[in-house]
Amino acid sequence: MQLKMSYEELRADITVVRVGSDGQGGAVLDDRFARELCTALVEVVDDGRLVLVVDLSAVDVADTMGSAVLVAGLQRVHLRGGTLALVVTSERVRAGLSKVGPFRGFRIHDAVPSAVATLAADCVREGAEKGIEQRSTALEERARERRAVEQGVVTSGDHAYEHLSEDITLVRVGGDTLDGFTVPPVRKLLVDLVVQGRLHVVLDLTALDHINTSGLDMLIGALKRVRAHDGGLVLVVRKDSVLKMFRLTGLIKVFHIFDTVGPAVEHLGRNVPEAHV
Incomplete structure (x- = not known):
């Protein structure tokens, strides 16, 4: 048929x-x-x-x-x-x-x-x-307007995102701290992307100098949200002060963390079903 x-x-x-x-x-x-x-x-x-x-x-x-x-x-x-x-x-x-x-x-x-x-x-x-x-x-x-969103870099407050491929989106978190005051706009941006069907996300946290438990809770929620739709979320972290929080909380074993964007994108495209670089 x-x-x-x-x-x-x-x-x-x-x-x-x-x-x-x-x-x-x-x-x-x-x-x-x-x-x-x-x-x-x-x-x-x-x-x-x-x-x-x-x-x-x-x-x-x-x-x-x-x-x-x-x-x-x-x-x-x-x-x-x-x-x-x-x-x-x-x-x-x-x-x-x-x-x-x-x-x-x-x-x-x-x-x-x-x-x-x-x-x-x-x-x-x-x-x-x-x-x-x-x-x-x-x-x-x-x-x-929509094609600009799909093909270019879009800013959202201090943050920005771009669609690296049909499936994978890179989100760059601005500012030097991710805490209770700075979490809401990042959470909203990630929720909006999921609503749009962007379920495979590389979250670039290289600008951060500090992250507290509120920031970590938001990341856990984002990970659960994309996984619920068979998506994936990987992190790019460079500062030792931020990596230390992941180690202390044991989340270093939960998230896939890279020090540069390239390997993070390759990992997401290789290991998450339906994601293509």
Whole structure:
């Protein structure tokens, strides 16, 4: 049984992608079908179709691996500048997708018209907020911003991050101390990355001179968060004063710690499933 897709441009800026199979009965979303679908969606976005409704109403079943692959692929579409909504009618498919996180960034509709109407309204609202009258211009601006995030170095307060590959993100923590006062923005940045689907992180702590228990607790939470989604987190630490805290607390055995970024990236790409340098 092969995956079948058809495309329909309902409005000038919105494309409906309908998914089915060439066999009898409903389609089964397994990892092979999900990979084919995600590859096709990325190609559609690269061709300039930035607003998509993905109609999965012909899909009756989604297994765990297929759901996970689909979510990861949809997040890549989002990072490339695309916006999408899903149409799902099968409760089994909804249940399978709901178990895969982070999934809350993708809205699910019961029918194509409601998905199209919601996306159209979003485009108009975003354009109005930015003072852009033309919806197509607003879409182009949004795509430009997201591609800048994906390809360049993005600052967040004293910190910065860049996507080294499709899967691996380097986060550079600024400042010389990671304690109760400086932890919140770092925690928020790491949580935001996980929500975006960036689950393989190299955390560069070479600028730090000191880290206390609040900072260590935040790192443990970040490690648990990415591992819950089959991701990975490795650290780059250079100062003896910081390494000493990891040794004293026994966390030197919990984290993979490197003194430069290069070996950390290689380790993450080599040892974490789905991560590629």
